[in-house]
Amino acid sequence: MRDEMLKDIISEENLVYKKTDLMTDNVLSYCPGCGHGTAHRIIMEVVDEMGLQEETIGIAPVGCSVLAYEFMNIDMQQAAHGRAPALATGIKKTWPEKFVFTYQGDGDLAAIGTAETLHACNRGENILIVFINNGIYGMTGGQMAPTTLSGMKTSTTPFGRDTALMGNPLKITELVAELPGTQFVTRQAVHTPAAVRKAKKAIKKSIELQRSGNSGTTFVEIVSNCNSGWKLPPVQANKWMVENMFPFYPLGDIKVNGELVK
Amino acid sequence: MAKVKGAVIVDTERCKGCEVCIDACPTDVLAMSKEVNSKGYHYSFMANPDACIGCANCAIVCPDGVITVYKKKLDQ
Numbered sequence: 211m212r213d214e215m216l217k218d219i220i221s222e223e224n225l226v227y228k229k230t231d232l233m234t235d236n237v238l239s240y241c242p243g244c245g246h247g248t249a250h251r252i253i254m255e256v257v258d259e260m261g262l263q264e265e266t267i268g269i270a271p272v273g274c275s276v277l278a279y280e281f282m283n284i285d286m287q288q289a290a291h292g293r294a295p296a297l298a299t300g301i302k303k304t305w306p307e308k309f310v311f312t313y314q315g316d317g318d319l320a321a322i323g324t325a326e327t328l329h330a331c332n333r334g335e336n337i338l339i340v341f342i343n344n345g346i347y348g349m350t351g352g353q354m355a356p357t358t359l360s361g362m363k364t365s366t367t368p369f370g371r372d373t374a375l376m377g378n379p380l381k382i383t384e385l386v387a388e389l390p391g392t393q394f395v396t397r398q399a400v401h402t403p404a405a406v407r408k409a410k411k412a413i414k415k416s417i418e419l420q421r422s423g424n425s426g427t428t429f430v431e432i433v434s435n436c437n438s439g440w441k442l443p444p445v446q447a448n449k450w451m452v453e454n455m456f457p458f459y460p461l462g463d464i465k466v467n468g469e470l471v472k
Numbered sequence: 473m474a475k476v477k478g479a480v481i482v483d484t485e486r487c488k489g490c491e492v493c494i495d496a497c498p499t500d501v502l503a504m505s506k507e508v509n510s511k512g513y514h515y516s517f518m519a520n521p522d523a524c525i526g527c528a529n530c531a532i533v534c535p536d537g538v539i540t541v542y543k544k545k546l547d548q
Contacts, residue, residue: 216521219479224544226478227528229537238536242513243490247535403496403529437490444490 230258232283239277243444245434246275248400249342252410253311254282256417266309267301269294271323273315274349275342292323295330298337309417311338316357317347320382324356327386331427334391338416338428341383344436345455352439356380359458364439379458383431387465393426394419395465399433401448405461412463426468433459475546478526480518483538487515493530493539499523502530 232254240246257266263284270278272291279286289297294312302310319327319341327339346364347353353366359379361370371379387395394416398409409432416428433455437447463471480501487509493516494502503519516539518524526543 212521215477216479219477219526219544220481220542224542225540226526226543227531227539227541229531229540233537237486240535242488242535243492244535247537248533251535251537401492401533403532406532444492445495448492448495 230255232258232263234281234283236280238281240274241436241438243435243437243447244274244348245344245400245432246342248406249313249340249409249432249434250275250278250281252400252406253313253340253413254284256410256414257284257309260414260417262309262417265307266311267305269298269301269310269312271312271314271318273318273347275313275315276349278313292318292321293326294318294323295326295335295337295339298339299330299333299335302335302337306336309338309420310336311340311416313340314342315348316341316343316345316355317349320356320380324382327382328389330391331386331429332389332391334393334426336420336423336425336427338413338420338430340413341429341431342434343383343431343459344434344439345379346436346439348436348439352436352441357382359454362454381459383429383459383464386427386429387470391427392429392465393424393468394428394463395431396429396463397431397433397459397461399451399456399461401435401451408461431459433461476525476543477546478524478541478543479521480524480526480530480542481540482516482518483540484509484515484517485511486536486538487513488536489513489515490535491516492533492535496529496533498527498529499525 270288435447528541531539
């Protein structure tokens with residue numbers, strides 16, 4: 211009886227949600243529960259919904275998401291460590307009609323790529339920068355990153371980050387919002403269905419701004435978990451993120467239409 | 473009132489057993505299987521299919537995109 215009912219429900223006309231075809235069938239190289247997979251998927255869903263598969267060029271970073279081009283079924287180029295905004299600048303200048311985005315982690319964007327990020331944003335390059343912030347170097351084994359919270363334990367700060375000795379965590383999203391070249395800067399997350407929907411809206415808005423020819427960089431930070439680096443199971447890592455990351459990295463729009471949100 | 477019934481299909485070979493979908497499900501439909509897939513991960517399955525409302529919350533938060541959701545209105 212139950213099987214019959216399920217058979218009745220499971221048919222093409224009752225489909226509500228299916229992984230977009232713009233994500234390839236390759237198994238993601240990320241740890242179980244990592245926010246990277248969701249972030250990849252929502253970008254591809256927006257590109258799919260807007261019918262921009264052939265108009266999109268993505269830049270993969272160095273870090274956990276170095277193989278992003280294996281998972282996103284669009285044209286992609288992988289940049290040298292931290293240089294994704296520089297590469298995106300070149301691509302956008304060559305094909306101004308294309309939608310160009312970079313996908314970078316915090317080690318790539320906020321450490322080695324700080325100069326490229328700040329200068330691309332300051333020049334106001336008409337590109338989208340997607341910044342995944344999990345406060346740690348995930349790929350290399352969970353070392354301290356510039357975005358690591360004060361007091362947070364990592365493999366290179368086993369007693370917690372001591373800001374007197376190791377410096378302060380870097381809020382690079384607030385930093386780029388101050389630059390005149392950025393037009394839309396926001397911070398989102400992908401740990402709950404509501405957060406995923408909001409993050410998707412932010413990405414959609416960024417694409418629309420870039421397509422409409424408004425000049426200025428759009429910057430979407432996605433605060434994510436790193437359950438392997440944080441040494442927590444995925445669901446607990448998400449809770450830890452809500453309790454510890456969000457107070458320091460509050461979610462919401464930081465700059466809209468070139469004006470800082472007070 | 474028409475009743476809404478949902479169903480999900482999990483791609484068990486790609487599921488990594490992170491349990492984020494279980495946390496996101498409002499009606500406690502999903503659970504982890506006792507069996508493992510070829511990679512050794514326990515996978516998510518519909519332990520309580522009668523409660524599914526097809527809201528797609530599980531699929532939206534699934535990092536690996538392994539969940540497909542169906543929904544049908546039943547006339548009763």
